[in-house]
Amino acid sequence: MTLTKALTGLALSAFLMGSAAFAGEITINSDHSDPTPKKAMEELIADFQVKHPDITVKWNNFDHEGYKAAIRNFLTADPPDVAAWYAGNRMEPFVKAGLFEDVSDVWAANGLDDQLKSAASSMTIDGKKWGVPYTYYQWGIYYRKDLFEQNGITPPKNWAELLAACEKLNAAGIVPFAIGTKALWPTAGWFDYLDLRVNGYEFHMELTSGKVPYTDPRVKAVFEKWAELVKPGYFIANHAAIDWQDAIPQIVQGKAAMYLMGNFAVATMKDGGLSEDQIGFMQFPEITAGIPMSEDAPTDTFHIPAGAKNKEDAKTFLAYLASPEAQAKMNTTLGQLPVNNQAAKPTDTFLEAGFTMLSNAHALAQFYDRDAPAEMAKAGMEGFQEFMVKPDDLDRILERLEKTRAKVYK
């Protein structure tokens, strides 16, 4: 009796859930689990509802780490109407597996090719657009302004000046660069920037898409520049044992002066007790003269799964997400940069600097672990970490990376 009841209830609710996906309701799956992104997302949805009262939004918020595994399941088993993900090669497996919907029409209808220009290339695969970017943030060198002043250093503009600054700091008993490589990815920031400055964006893209061998002399040249910082001990010791946050205290205590990081590091530095006028931001200095400056700017995106039930309304949502107002408001909450170049400029000092830098950038890389396929990225970043510990083993490391490259890009 109770069993029958339960079964009926179950069947009924299944029926209700099945039929709930009528036009006028969209389901969004995303990983905005941290407090700030969660707030930004809630605001976005509330504003969207005000503008489109006929569409009801159902939002499933996933844990940030768990989402990476969950998306693989729900895209095939129970696709939502909109799903959060990342640009560049990170979305490629889903595009190739036919799990994301082509949204080129949303781009064309809303003039996004122009407004989202800086991220257009990283949203394009096979000449089509596969999602809408809504936020990114800049990478660059964050430094202790007061330590620079005490040692008579002006922010370096090129490699020679950077080396001279490092030498001065080192002589003053300050380690030039903080870094924590336990999680591997901080090393990739260094590789990206050195490669972007030594060889340029086009070469970097060729390398990350597997067209250039890692044993190429141009790749080696990147590591030679890197070695000029590694060999004299310009990075903090034991960096392989710590995460990036664990290296922040060294900056706060004045034991280290610079940190190549994403803009999110500023919040951590401020939490550590640094005031805003103690922190400076500079673009990664020029290495090969004449190569246009490109930057790392990892972009977060929303997509429509190919199996979505309500694609019409999902497209309305993406169009709203792409609009200057929505992006400006969302990124003010997030503390990041709007992708839409019509959006109001951020007021925060560091974001404003980043906004100017990225608007003038020649091109934007997504970060090594999003530009290169996952397996290559993992092997590559392990190689970078090993190089930072044992710079003399470079040839052996590059040969290993080349072996992986041959395997990954069949």
Place this chain on the structure above:
Amino acid sequence: MQHDPQPAGFWKRNQMKIAPYVFFAPGALMFSIYVLIPIVQSIWISFQDWDGLGPKTWIGLANYVELLDDDTFYVALKNNLLWLGLYLLAIPMGLAAALFLNQNVWGIRLYKSMFFFPFVISQVVVGLMFTWFYAPDFGLFSQMIKWLTGSEVAILADERYVTYGIIVAGLWPQTAYCMILYLTGLNNLNSEQIEAARMDNARGWRLLRHVILPQLAPATFIAMVVTVIGALRSFDLVSIMTAGGPYGSSQVLSYFMYEQALSEYGYRMGYGAAIAVVLFLIMMVFITLFIVRMIAQERNR
């Protein structure tokens, strides 16, 4: 005059024959669903090239060929052997702790539970505690090393020490486990035998070696089984403490499998399954040894 009553139904006739199978069925069903079928599936997947989403392609032994050419595989294999060898230290250490605690003094229960404590807390917590213990700058261990030698060693960032560092962390709870096994064993000692041995003037080491240890053989056997299997499936500590790093030097097979098949940088199901099959074969060697021994013991009874 009367005929024998018609033999009862099918069930009555075959009850004795069927009953064992009925009792066996639920267990067999569970074992098939959760153990046997997944093993077969893993072996099946290990012959495929599959990213977990798209179609599978049959590539025969290619995954295994690639594995034999993969440097990380040999690092993981070497580390697994290290784990296997050093993890067995938990058995004598557990025995020593058990012998030490097997006395009747006031508050011994409290001491026993404190010794057993590391086994109760999660491996993840053990891993975090040891990570902080080893941490350069503020970790207790690196402070001690600094005080003794004047220079710091970041255990978890140094490829020479990292695996040993993790194994030491693993030995802490494993020793506690072995200790509990031996403590229960010590409770069941035959006191008459020990008295007889004492009358024959056996004491100390010889008493332990010839009278106590043989009686503890079942406990030693179980301790051996759980320790060997624990060493081979060491995953949590590696994952928490180093994630296989620095640059893959603390890799073990189980973590390597996870990384290739399921981590953020992986999704090569076929390759991961091939690693799992290799790990399974290594485990099979030990499992077979244990099972053969257990069957032999059953027969002797």
